[in-house]
Amino acid sequence: MEDTMGELVLGLGIFGLALGLIGLILYIWSIVWAYKDAERRGKPGWLIALVVAFVAWPIGLLLWLIIRPDDRRSYHH
Numbered sequence: 001m002e003d004t005m006g007e008l009v010l011g012l013g014i015f016g017l018a019l020g021l022i023g024l025i026l027y028i029w030s031i032v033w034a035y036k037d038a039e040r041r042g043k044p045g046w047l048i049a050l051v052v053a054f055v056a057w058p059i060g061l062l063l064w065l066i067i068r069p070d071d072r073r074s075y076h077h
Contacts (some may be wrong), residue, residue: 030061041069
């Protein structure tokens with residue numbers, strides 16, 4: 001019985017570690033993406049990256065997605 005419980009705890013620990021790693025990767029990716037997106041749209045990328053990084057994630061990312069300006073350079077008139 002103890003062996004089974006130990007394996008379960010170890011399995012949950014590995015699962016939790018994997019989830020944490022995925023979360024960290026998504027967090028870093030969203031900061032980099034927001035920086036590049038802001039620069040492409042003519043806004044200060046460093047400022048947007050700081051907002052995404054330090055406003056309770058993913059709220060900062062959602063905030064940028066809502067307020068970001070249109071990308072006028074992608075439209076061909």
